[in-house]
Amino acid sequence: MSRTPLDTVEHATATPDVELPWAELGLKKDEYERVVEILGRRPTGAELAMYSVMWSEHCSYKSSKVHLRQFGEKAPENDALLVGIGENAGVVDVGQGYAVTFKVESHNHPSYVEPYQGAATGVGGIVRDIIAMGARPVAVVDPLRFGAADHPDTKRVLPGVVAGIGGYGNCLGLPNIGGEVVFDPCYQGNPLVNAGCIGVMRHEDIHLAKASGAGNKVILYGARTGGDGIGGASILASETFDDAKPSKRPAVQVGDPFQEKLLIECTLEAFREKLVVGIQDLGAAGLSCATSELASNGSGGMRVTLDDVPLRDSTLSPEEILMSESQERMCAVVEPEKVDRFLEICEKWDVIATVIGEVTDGDRLEIFWHGGKIVDVDPRTVAHEGPTYERPYARPEWQDALQADDAGKLPRPQTADELRDQVLKLVASPNQASKKWITSQYDHFVQGNTVLAQPEDSGMIRIDEETGLGVALATDGNGRYTKLDPYTGAQLALAEAYRNVATTGAKPLAVSDCLNFGSPEDPAVMWQFAEAVRGLADGCRRLGTPVTGGNVSLYNQTGEAAIHPTPVVAVLGVIDDVARRTPVAFQEEGQLLYLLGDTREEFGGSAWSQVVHDHLGGLPPKVDLERERLLAEILIAASRDGMIDSAHDLSDGGLIQAVVESALLGGKGARLVVPDGLDAFTFLFSESAGRAVVAVPRSEEVRFNDMCGARGLPATRIGVVDGDAVELQGEFALPLAQLRTAHDETIPALLA
Amino acid sequence: MTARIGVVTFPGSLDDRDTQRAIRVAGAEPVALWHKDKDLKQVDAVVLPGGFSYGDYLRAGAISRFSPVMESVIEQARAGLPVLGICNGFQILTEAHLLPGGMLGNDHLHFICRDQKLRVENADTAWTSDYEQGQEIHIPLKNMDGRYVADRYTLDKLEAEGLVAFRYLAHGEADDGYGNPNGSLNDIAGITNEAGNVVGLMPHPEHAVEPLIGTGRTDGLPFFTSILKKLVNA
Numbered sequence: 001m002s003r004t005p006l007d008t009v010e011h012a013t014a015t016p017d018v019e020l021p022w023a024e025l026g027l028k029k030d031e032y033e034r035v036v037e038i039l040g041r042r043p044t045g046a047e048l049a050m051y052s053v054m055w056s057e058h059c060s061y062k063s064s065k066v067h068l069r070q071f072g073e074k075a076p077e078n079d080a081l082l083v084g085i086g087e088n089a090g091v092v093d094v095g096q097g098y099a100v101t102f103k104v105e106s107h108n109h110p111s112y113v114e115p116y117q118g119a120a121t122g123v124g125g126i127v128r129d130i131i132a133m134g135a136r137p138v139a140v141v142d143p144l145r146f147g148a149a150d151h152p153d154t155k156r157v158l159p160g161v162v163a164g165i166g167g168y169g170n171c172l173g174l175p176n177i178g179g180e181v182v183f184d185p186c187y188q189g190n191p192l193v194n195a196g197c198i199g200v201m202r203h204e205d206i207h208l209a210k211a212s213g214a215g216n217k218v219i220l221y222g223a224r225t226g227g228d229g230i231g232g233a234s235i236l237a238s239e240t241f242d243d244a245k246p247s248k249r250p251a252v253q254v255g256d257p258f259q260e261k262l263l264i265e266c267t268l269e270a271f272r273e274k275l276v277v278g279i280q281d282l283g284a285a286g287l288s289c290a291t292s293e294l295a296s297n298g299s300g301g302m303r304v305t306l307d308d309v310p311l312r313d314s315t316l317s318p319e320e321i322l323m324s325e326s327q328e329r330m331c332a333v334v335e336p337e338k339v340d341r342f343l344e345i346c347e348k349w350d351v352i353a354t355v356i357g358e359v360t361d362g363d364r365l366e367i368f369w370h371g372g373k374i375v376d377v378d379p380r381t382v383a384h385e386g387p388t389y390e391r392p393y394a395r396p397e398w399q400d401a402l403q404a405d406d407a408g409k410l411p412r413p414q415t416a417d418e419l420r421d422q423v424l425k426l427v428a429s430p431n432q433a434s435k436k437w438i439t440s441q442y443d444h445f446v447q448g449n450t451v452l453a454q455p456e457d458s459g460m461i462r463i464d465e466e467t468g469l470g471v472a473l474a475t476d477g478n479g480r481y482t483k484l485d486p487y488t489g490a491q492l493a494l495a496e497a498y499r500n501v502a503t504t505g506a507k508p509l510a511v512s513d514c515l516n517f518g519s520p521e522d523p524a525v526m527w528q529f530a531e532a533v534r535g536l537a538d539g540c541r542r543l544g545t546p547v548t549g550g551n552v553s554l555y556n557q558t559g560e561a562a563i564h565p566t567p568v569v570a571v572l573g574v575i576d577d578v579a580r581r582t583p584v585a586f587q588e589e590g591q592l593l594y595l596l597g598d599t600r601e602e603f604g605g606s607a608w609s610q611v612v613h614d615h616l617g618g619l620p621p622k623v624d625l626e627r628e629r630l631l632a633e634i635l636i637a638a639s640r641d642g643m644i645d646s647a648h649d650l651s652d653g654g655l656i657q658a659v660v661e662s663a664l665l666g667g668k669g670a671r672l673v674v675p676d677g678l679d680a681f682t683f684l685f686s687e688s689a690g691r692a693v694v695a696v697p698r699s700e701e702v703r704f705n706d707m708c709g710a711r712g713l714p715a716t717r718i719g720v721v722d723g724d725a726v727e728l729q730g731e732f733a734l735p736l737a738q739l740r741t742a743h744d745e746t747i748p749a750l751l752a
Numbered sequence: 753m754t755a756r757i758g759v760v761t762f763p764g765s766l767d768d769r770d771t772q773r774a775i776r777v778a779g780a781e782p783v784a785l786w787h788k789d790k791d792l793k794q795v796d797a798v799v800l801p802g803g804f805s806y807g808d809y810l811r812a813g814a815i816s817r818f819s820p821v822m823e824s825v826i827e828q829a830r831a832g833l834p835v836l837g838i839c840n841g842f843q844i845l846t847e848a849h850l851l852p853g854g855m856l857g858n859d860h861l862h863f864i865c866r867d868q869k870l871r872v873e874n875a876d877t878a879w880t881s882d883y884e885q886g887q888e889i890h891i892p893l894k895n896m897d898g899r900y901v902a903d904r905y906t907l908d909k910l911e912a913e914g915l916v917a918f919r920y921l922a923h924g925e926a927d928d929g930y931g932n933p934n935g936s937l938n939d940i941a942g943i944t945n946e947a948g949n950v951v952g953l954m955p956h957p958e959h960a961v962e963p964l965i966g967t968g969r970t971d972g973l974p975f976f977t978s979i980l981k982k983l984v985n986a
Contacts, residue, residue: 166863170894171804173766258764258807350763441863443894445959445966448770462965465773579964752860 007045008372016042025052031387038381046367046374049319050288050382057554059285060386063520064552067530070537071547078546080509083206089129089199090548091206092510094574096469099203101133104143104196104475104514104570106553110252111193115160120168120255122195124327127172127260128281131267132330134207135199138447139461140169142179142195143475143514143568147188149430149750154183157191158438158751165195166441171257172264175450176442177459178473180568183430186479189558194514194551194568198473200463205271210278211298211333214361218294218302219339221346221353222263222329225287226312229253229325259328259351266349267330275342278333288322288382290331291357292365295379298333301364302379304357318369333359393526403484405617407603412681419680420732422612424742426685427660429611432653433746434664451578455661457500457649458571462578470578474500474571477516478652479564480605481620486531489605490567491539491623495689497571498543499649502632503692505582505639506573511540513550513569518562520554528565529554536567542625545571580639586666586695586721587645593670593719595655596631596708597691601682607653608685627690627713634713635692643700643707650691655718656684656726658693660739663726669736671727672719680731683718695721755983757976758785758795760825760841762816766803767838767958774958775799778976780983787819796983797834797878798825800841802894802956812855812897813843822848834878834949834979839895842942842952851943851952852910853902858895859935867967868893868955869930870941874917877948878982882974888921889971891955893933898954900936900943907938918942918953 005011012018022032025048035043035051043051057063072085082099083091089103107122123140130137142165147154169176174197211218229252270276278298280290287309295302306318312326334342339355346353360366365382367375413419426432435455444453451470452460458474476496482489494511501508513536518525540547556563575581603609604618638644646666648658659670674680696704708715719729727733757775759782761768772782783795787805792798806815816822822844829835829850837845845851858864867890872883883889902910910916918941920932932939942953957972959965 163862167896170863170865170896171764171766171807173803256807258804258809261764261766261804261807440866443863443865445865445892445894445956446766446770448767448773448959448962448965450966451964 006370006372008374009044009376012044013041018042020045020048022048022052026056027052031055034387039377044374046318046322047377049323050292050375053285053288053323054292054382055386059289061552062387063389063391063554064529065388066390067533070533074537074541075546076541076544078544081546081548085547085549087133087208089133090510090512091133092548092572094471096464096467097202098463098469099201099206100198100471100572101130101135102196102198102473102570102572103129103512103549104194104568105551106514106516107193107195108191108516108553108556111161112157112189112191114252115157116164117252117254119161119164119193121253121327122193123165123168124255124260125283126195126197127174128283128330130197130199131264132207132209132279132281133199134205134271135201136268137174137197137199137264138449138463139177139198139459140174140196141177141459141473141475143477144179145182145184145187145192145566147183147191148185149183151188153188155751161193162438162441168255168257170443172261173446175444175446175453177444177450177453177461179454179475181435181438184479184564186564190556190563192516192556192566196475196570198461198471207271207276207279209280209293209297211294211302211359212277212300213335214300214359216277216333216335216359217339217355218304218357218359219332219334219342219353220309220329220356221332221351223256223259223326224310224312224352225321225324226326227316227320227324230320230323253325253327255327262349262351263328263330266346266351269345270342273341275334275338276332277335280331282329282331284325286322286324286326292379292382294331294333295365296383298359301360301362302357303360304367306367306369308354308356310352310354318374391520391526392523393530394523395527396524402617403619407606407609407615407618408601410609410613410615416731420734423656423684423734426607426611426653427657427739428742428746430746430750432607432657434744435747436744437747437752451581452504452583456584457503458506460504460506460575460578460581468577468579470575472501472504472506472573472575475568476500477566477568478605479566480610480616482532482567483564483616484605484618484620486528486565487535488620488623490532490535492620492689493567493569494536494539495623495625495628496649496651497569498545498628498632499692501571501573502635503582503647503649505580505636506575507636508545508571508573508632510572511545511547511569513547513567515550515552516556516563516566516568517554518557522562525562532565532567536569539625543629582639582644582647584648584662584665585646586662586668589668589722591645591695591697591721592701592717593721594694594696595691595716595718596634596694596713597627598688598714599678599682599686599691600688602686602688606685606687621687621689624690630711630713631690631692634708634711637707638694638704643704644694644696646695648693650693652687654685654687655693660726660743663736664740664743668721669723669725670719671722671729673729675716675718680728755780755796755980756783757979758783758792758798760785760787760798760800760821762787762805762819764803764805764807765801767801767956771799771801771958774961774976777961778973778980780976780980785821787816787821790820790824792824792828797979800837800844802839802841805840813840813847816844817847826850829950832947832949836879836975837952838956838958839954842954845950845952850950851945852906853900855897856899856901857897858899863896864933865894868933869921870918870955871921873919874914874944877917877944877951879951879975879978880917881982882978890967890969891957891972892959892967893955895954899934900940902937910943911938913946915944915946916940917944917951
């Protein structure tokens with residue numbers, strides 16, 4: 001076994017002509033040349049490892065950031081925003097001295113390769129982002145997209161993903177309170193596994209990823225560093241060094257939720273004792289990311305001795321250690337006099353903790369290995385000054401034809417029987433069917449603060465036992481709408497999540513997003529991305545809800561076939577007293593059903609067009625954000641003043657889907673009457689936005705009507721909660737038992 | 753006066769804070785106990801909460817059973833200290849041989865979380881006296897390894913001596929499909945020792961103590977009021 005000399009900075013300077021495998025590491029030629037220009041010499045292997053991973057699309061947002069800027073530029077004035085875009089997660093003031101941090105991220109590609117571990121480590125990563133802000137994680141949500149429900153590979157991917165989310169989240173003690181499950185053939189081969197987390201802290205406890213104060217110690221704690229998730233670094237290692245070592249390792253990281261649970265408790269205890277100056281979790285790009293981000297966000301530089309990193313595999317090369325994505329690790333910056341106490345807390349929780357370096361008063365990030373300096377860089381050039389691409393984008397030529405293929409022309413049901421059959425078919429279709437088989441694999445009770453969980457419109461968590469202060473979170477996204485019109489589709493996702501929060505009685509405050517798209521190298525995809533971001537940024541400004549952070553996932557594409565553009569939008573809301581929350585389920589017979597908002601003939605991208613005609617074309621429903629705002633105000637006021645006992649937002653599947661869900665959850669039927677000016681089909685299946693159906697106790701009818709009238713919100717009485725069937729007067733009646741069978745049995749039949 | 757009830761935190765315990773809250777809601781004083789500490793702080797009763805102590809490594813409850821705190825719990829439980837094991841706590845109690853039998857993986861191989869219907873089969877234990885014999889209650893269930901098993905001799909003894917404390921409704925009995933959730937033998941959800949001071953069950957009474965939270969029912973509160981009354985009246 002022979003070893004080439006260690007590739008130190010000195011060695012790199014002395015051997016300028018050594019060829020490095022920059023292309024295999026994913027760097028473009030001009031990017032590599034830029035690295036050489038920044039350093040004034042060729043990079044060492046370790047430096048190349050760092051730049052290549054930090055300048056990847058995933059870490060640098062190089063294709064998306066020119067568009068993402070709009071979230072800042074168009075941000076509405078909002079006093080509630082305590083920490084904005086750029087940190088691990090945004091932080092929002094929710095009153096009474098509490099701050100809430102939340103974020104949604106993707107773990108799409110790993111979850112296709114290895115569903116269980118891919119999904120599990122997705123939960124682990126987002127939870128560490130939340131801890132790194134100083135917050136105790138209080139809930140998770142999981143918006144998921146899979147290929148066709150009856151495709152054989154869906155049966156491989158979905159159960160693994162669901163078990164992975166459950167296996168990790170349940171073991172951490174985090175209630176899973178929301179999310180979505182959507183099936184569409186466009187996600188075959190590119191499932192979307194997004195994971196969101198909410199954390200709560202007091203204002204004074206906010207922590208940032210920042211290494212300040214020369215002499216402060218850098219402590220790596222948590223799991224040992226192993227060879228998992230290294231990806232490209234193995235190439236570098238095998239080319240630079242010897243090949244007599246276990247280099248074939250899984251590209252997908254493996255999670256250990258027990259270790260993460262200890263990490264949470266130990267970190268929170270260190271926060272409580274005010275031992276931490278700055279903190280960063282180790283996720284994508286591992287130590288490369290943590291050290292360069294901590295150093296570049298701080299005032300000084302940083303010196304790290306890589307030999308001190310506890311390893312799971314002693315044969316790892318320094319490049320591999322820098323790039324390893326081993327899970328359940330964090331990096332804290334601690335003042336020297338507090339180091340002992342910090343290590344003591346780690347020991348209490350049986351968490352391995354090691355001082356690996358210190359903050360310096362220079363402006364360089366220097367990393368040493370076996371006494372040699374293998375990295376000497378300006379950390380800003382690694383973490384923040386990656387390449388920026390103005391990718392070409394163009395409206396695809398097929399867009400016009402797609403929009404011209406109007407869903408309004410599709411044959412509609414002609415008889416009462418047909419109408420009835422289509423209702424049954426709709427509520428039993430995989431996308432509209434009950435997801436209980438999936439959500440019952442997630443713990444939604446743990447921590448004892450869950451007020452609402454799926455299938456409610458938004459999840460709701462109590463954060464103060466004395467006052468009843470709570471937060472709500474909803475995530476929504478509709479790839480079909482967004483494919484038809486990306487600008488409108490993104491706004492519809494925002495509008496729906498905003499509406500879902502308000503439906504439960506909470507006031508929408510802020511937004512996080514997970515933008516799932518195809519390849520940015522395709523101008524059509526880039527156009528979808530640009531339009532969706534523009535739509536979302538404009539929409540957030542209109543609704544007064546700033547984007548606090550988020551995530552972009554590109555290259556969700558197999559060959560030429562990209563997924564539907566799928567921006568998933570999460571809206572966070574606050575409710576002063578969770579006792580005032582409004583559930584989806586019908587509560588009492590005799591209560592009056594009111595439809596709020598306007599119903600138009602809007603079927604483009606609708607669930608009906610998909611279920612009955614397998615059709616996607618036309619235009620998505622119109623968005624009226626002023627109307628959404630008004631609807632939200634009415635729903636919140638009605639909840640606060642006890643004027644409604646249940647409420648459900650109308651979205652995919654239209655009114656009938658919402659009524660069936662409320663009826664099944666409450667175990668009470670409904671008698672409906674088609675209002676004047678509408679036909680039965682449009683009444684049941686239209687997906688016009690800005691609508692909700694509410695149940696009003698008779699004693700509150702006058703007051704509720706007066707409020708809607710005074711504010712100018714159309715409110716139409718459409719029926720009454722009654723009996724054990726959902727009946728459309730003069731058309732059909734469907735017994736609850738029959739609806740329940742249709743709605744509940746689809747998913748287990750396909751996947752159990 | 754009130755009672756002081758200890759709640760043990762093991763590494764990986766999840767419902768320890770919830771259990772402390774439930775004790776508080778019932779009117780007793782919760783006392784945090786740490787797994788590395790043998791000292792039970794002179795509490796009047798102990799709850800081993802749910803969770804995944806030691807990540808369920810080896811076998812659920814198998815490692816926690818050897819923790820220092822369990823030495824004291826085992827010793828004092830044998831002397832009459834009331835002990836309740838919930839979910840992982842129940843698993844630890846069986847591993848510690850304070851209760852017979854054990855838990856295997858659910859027969860459907862999935863984690864299951866739902867509102868579970870149970871029948872109270874023994875309302876004479878330290879933890880169940882506030883229930884009526886035969887009362888049907890709803891308590892949240894959430895576990896991966898919840899299938900109660902024991903040998904025939906043990907099952908016969910449990911049945912003959914009335915040591916089955918809670919039973920799932922059998923599949924024909926539960927109208928809503930919410931019967932035995934995991935293949936537990938004899939539909940057993942929870943058991944007691946002969947003295948009635950040690951009780952273990954898989955469902956989570958601590959998640960059913962407030963009308964607004966979780967399932968919105970308070971069917972789990974009598975666990976904590978039962979023990980409080982017993983201790984205060986003692």
